[in-house]
Amino acid sequence: MGDARKYNVIDPATGKVDRSIFVERAIYDEEMAKIFGRAWLMIGHESLVPKPDDYFHTYMGEDPVILTRDGSGRLHALLNMCRHRGNRLVRCDDGNAKRFMCAYHGWTYRNDGALETVPGKSEAYYDALDFAAMSLIEARVDTYAGIVFATWAKDAPSLEAYLGDARWYLDTVFNRRDCGMQALGPTKWLEPANWKTMVDNCSDNYHVPTSHLSSAAVQSRFLGRPRLSHDDQFHSPNKHVFVNGHSLTFRDADDNMPRYMHGVSTETMQLFEEYHRDTQAEVERRLGKLRARQVQLGNHSIFPNGVLGFRLALPRGPLKTEFWHFVLLDNDAPEALKRVIRIGSMANNGAAGMFEQDDVDNWRQVTEASFSHTARGYAQDLSMGVGHAGSHPDYPGVVSERYISENNQRLFYQRWEQFMNAGGWADIPLEPIRARFDGTATMHG
Amino acid sequence: MPTEAVPTTVTLTPQQALWLELMPFYTREAWLLDERKLREWLTLFTDDVLYFMPRRKNVPRREAHRELTAPGDLAILEEDKRYLEMRVARLDSGMAWAEDPPSRTRHMVGNLEAETLANGEVKARTAFLVYRSHLETDHQLLSGYREDVLRRVDGAWRIARRTIVLDANVLLDKNLSVFL
Numbered sequence: 197m198g199d200a201r202k203y204n205v206i207d208p209a210t211g212k213v214d215r216s217i218f219v220e221r222a223i224y225d226e227e228m229a230k231i232f233g234r235a236w237l238m239i240g241h242e243s244l245v246p247k248p249d250d251y252f253h254t255y256m257g258e259d260p261v262i263l264t265r266d267g268s269g270r271l272h273a274l275l276n277m278c279r280h281r282g283n284r285l286v287r288c289d290d291g292n293a294k295r296f297m298c299a300y301h302g303w304t305y306r307n308d309g310a311l312e313t314v315p316g317k318s319e320a321y322y323d324a325l326d327f328a329a330m331s332l333i334e335a336r337v338d339t340y341a342g343i344v345f346a347t348w349a350k351d352a353p354s355l356e357a358y359l360g361d362a363r364w365y366l367d368t369v370f371n372r373r374d375c376g377m378q379a380l381g382p383t384k385w386l387e388p389a390n391w392k393t394m395v396d397n398c399s400d401n402y403h404v405p406t407s408h409l410s411s412a413a414v415q416s417r418f419l420g421r422p423r424l425s426h427d428d429q430f431h432s433p434n435k436h437v438f439v440n441g442h443s444l445t446f447r448d449a450d451d452n453m454p455r456y457m458h459g460v461s462t463e464t465m466q467l468f469e470e471y472h473r474d475t476q477a478e479v480e481r482r483l484g485k486l487r488a489r490q491v492q493l494g495n496h497s498i499f500p501n502g503v504l505g506f507r508l509a510l511p512r513g514p515l516k517t518e519f520w521h522f523v524l525l526d527n528d529a530p531e532a533l534k535r536v537i538r539i540g541s542m543a544n545n546g547a548a549g550m551f552e553q554d555d556v557d558n559w560r561q562v563t564e565a566s567f568s569h570t571a572r573g574y575a576q577d578l579s580m581g582v583g584h585a586g587s588h589p590d591y592p593g594v595v596s597e598r599y600i601s602e603n604n605q606r607l608f609y610q611r612w613e614q615f616m617n618a619g620g621w622a623d624i625p626l627e628p629i630r631a632r633f634d635g636t637a638t639m640h641g
Numbered sequence: 642m643p644t645e646a647v648p649t650t651v652t653l654t655p656q657q658a659l660w661l662e663l664m665p666f667y668t669r670e671a672w673l674l675d676e677r678k679l680r681e682w683l684t685l686f687t688d689d690v691l692y693f694m695p696r697r698k699n700v701p702r703r704e705a706h707r708e709l710t711a712p713g714d715l716a717i718l719e720e721d722k723r724y725l726e727m728r729v730a731r732l733d734s735g736m737a738w739a740e741d742p743p744s745r746t747r748h749m750v751g752n753l754e755a756e757t758l759a760n761g762e763v764k765a766r767t768a769f770l771v772y773r774s775h776l777e778t779d780h781q782l783l784s785g786y787r788e789d790v791l792r793r794v795d796g797a798w799r800i801a802r803r804t805i806v807l808d809a810n811v812l813l814d815k816n817l818s819v820f821l
Contacts, residue, residue, distance in 0.1 A: 289698040289810070380715035383696055385812035410734040414727045518811060523715055539719050543727075548694070548718050550731060553739035553816035557776070560815070 203616040206609040211579035211602060213609055215566035218390040224514040231500050231615045232257030232511070233348050234624075235441075236358045238502045239263055239273060240344040241379035241524070244290065249307055252290045255510045255518075256335065256346060262286050263344060264307040267294065273346035274309045275333035285332075309334050340639055341371040342379075343506050351621040356639050357629070361592035362442035362498070363639070364631040369455070369493045369505065371637045372479050373526045379506060380538065381522030385547040389559035391501055391511040392612070394519070397559065398497035398504055399436055399443040399604035401429055402580070407558060411550040420462030429600050434494060436585075436596035436604050440627055441499030441611035443604035444593070447492040452476075455492050458523075459540025467533045484634025486590075499611060504545070515563060521546040578602040578609075592631035659755050663765055663791070666798050671748035674820055679729045682820070683722075687792055687801040692725055694718040694805040694821075709806060717817065718805070728820075739818035745774040746819050752786075762801065763791040773819055781814040783807060783821065 205214040217223050237256045244252040245265040252263045253276065260276035262285070276284045278298040285296035285305060295312065297304045304313040309332035314325060335346040338355040340363065345355050352358070359366065370377065387394070397403065405412070405426045412424035422428075437444050454465075454472035480488040501509045508520040523541040525534045545552045565571045581601035588595035596603040618624045653661070666685075673682040686692070694717040696710040710716060720728075731737045752768035771783040790802040805821045 288700050291700065291704070381696075383715065383717050383812075384810065385814065385816070387815055407738065410731045410737040413734060413736075414731045417730070418723055418727045521715075535713075538715060539724075542716060542719055543724055546717060547812050547814070548817040550728065553818045554737065556815045557738060 201613070201617045203613050205613060206578070206606060208606055208610060209582065211577055211582055211606055212575035213578055214575060215572050217609075217612070218392065218563045219514050219566040221514055224511070226616060228257050228511070230618065231612070232259075234352065234615065234618075234621065235349075235500050236338070236345040236347045236352060236355050237500070238343055238498060238506060238508060239346050241377075241506060241522070242271070242339060242342045242344060243376075243378040243527075245271070247292065249292050249294050250290070251286065251293060251307065253286050253288065255508075256348065257511055260284060260286075261335065261346070262296070262307075262332075263346075266306075266308040270308070271337050271339070271344060272308055273335040273337045273344075274305075275335070277333065278303055278305075279311065279330040279332065305332050338639075341367070341637075341641055342376050343370065349621060353621065353626060357626055358440065359442070359498075360440045360627050360629055361631040362439040362444060364487070364592055364633060365437065365444045365446055365491065365493050365496070366498075367483055367633075367637055368446070368487050368491050370524070371641065372482065373475060373528065374478060374482070374641075375526060375528035376641055377524045378527050379522050379524050382508070382520035383542075383546040384518060384520050386512065387517045387519050387556050387559065388515060388563075389517055389556065390514055390563040391509045391517045392608075393559045393562050394503060394509045394517060394555070395497045395501055396443075396605045396608050397555065398495050399445060399608070400602070401434075401445065401495065402600050402602075403558070405429055407554050408551050411544070411554065414550075415461075419460075421460060430598075432599040434599040435588075435591065436599065436601050437588075437591060437593040438585075438604045438607040439593040441608065442497065443499075443608055444496040445494040445599070445604075447494055448490060448591075449492075450490045452489045457537055457540070458544050459536035459538075464536045467530070467536060471529060471533055480635070482635045482637040484632075486634065488635075491591075497608075499608075500615075507545075519547075521549075521552075578605050582606070593627070655757070656755075659757065659763065660753060663755050663763070663798070664753055666791075667750045667753065667765075667767055671750050674748050675746050677743060679732065679820070683725060683729055685798075685800055686722060686725065686803075687794060687799045688722050690722050690725070690800060691802045692718060692720040692805075693803065694807065697807060697810060699810055717807075717812075737818075739816050742776065744819050747772045748821075750787075758790075761793070763798075765789045765791055769821065771819065771821060773814065779815065783809075783814070785809075785821065787821070 205217050239254045240252050240263040248265055248267050248269055250265050254261050254263050262274045262276050264272045276286050278285055280303050283298050283300040285298050295304050295306055302315045306312050311327045311330045335348050337346045405424050415421045416423045433449055434447050454468040460468055495504055497503055503509050506522050506524055510518040512518050523538055581603050584597040585594055585603040614624055670685055698708055700707045732740050749770045750767050755763055755765040757763050766788050768786045774780045785807040788804045789800050791798045792801045
């Protein structure tokens, strides 16, 4: 397609990124249709709606969506919009309800989306209202290891194909145990930054020893966690990999150590080691030896707006993003360990998290540099490691040679271009699944 | 007209005496926070303090018991003394970017109600409005209440448990890097 493409915003050879994509309202509006209207979006977790008739209020982009589990246990993603005038049916964050009544005129829907009751159906509507045509708008739903995804696109590929070989890595956190995971949260807050900046930051380990030095230093002093330096990062055996828009980083070390997680300290290390030992046979059965012992998913994003696991960057206009922080815990982990991970996760991330609070002014100013006349004339530079990525004998996806690299970020903006220049899913390339999924774990647990 | 004799002493109920003792405690705390004397502020807490900020959900009025997330759920903050000390030490590093340059804050604390518990500790509730101004034009008004359990340690009141409840569902600020 070359120059005929509407969006040509990143030069892969130089890593220069056109700043207009972070602030232009018209581009943002098109993103809502061409990216958020098409992609499989993370919207919730099965554990947030554990019982029949439970619901959880969430978003697909800016569209309010009710995630429901109907009376027969089936999941639905329903646009939270009465088909009459458009009022929201649900105004609560979560709950249990067989029906949703519109507070405007009393139209009432079942939790599978069917319109059930309309006041004045005969007296006012002369029995002329087609109930079947006025169900709530429903998105396609599927789950991966308990995480609920939904898409508006009728022509979207399966969720399994959408995740592709990214799942080979995601399994090492989200699909480890037979017992599955439990989601707690979200903490919600509004960040004055473009959503893409916080997504591309997930593969930016280059910023960690600068942006988060103060947090790493006190945690090393108070909790005995390892020190953090640029040198450690540059010489790390960890890797970056990119699949279908999903940017992943992973630890690649054959030392069979417990996974690095929130809450690790000299005092709690024993808990993590015991848990690692006690679950090792099960994890090897589920994931195979290589993934169980050597590969540990690190920071990552799931296209378009999943940030470090099941956490969401919800767009609220080009300059605003509502951030939702959740923590996921293995259901059958010992309570003492769950507590340590939960508290560690709150201390590090979320609105008040020591690490996360230091990110936002960086992201905001990166976004806002696209406003002033002189600044916007100079493109963002994502040139680090150009030409140093490719296929790997052991690992699926496009693997960067070095851990500190902007390769995933360049590929993220190229994926963005693919969606924005496509007329439909037929124009959006997907890498076929090539990885060997050793072990018993499947898409659904 | 003959003037009536003015009493020279006022008798306080124990409740009023407690109120008069605690209000300056909270006023002092507010000044310590706004003047960024955070190491001194830390001494107001017991070593076993729990500094807790639950999430606040939209739930139907008849399910008000679910509005605040329970202990054990994901909260906004659930800190012990060591984590609070870690946060203060972080600010002293010169590289805690969320607060360097620091926010300008004003803690207005009032509506004090206090009651003595059976074990001699005191439950004290206060409402707050905290104004935060950061960098050039960022500003935010944080409204909420605190419910503290106060304990006398060596003759001085110390906060043994603080629950902070914000009047917000989606926090409107870019981060929560100031203490409440």
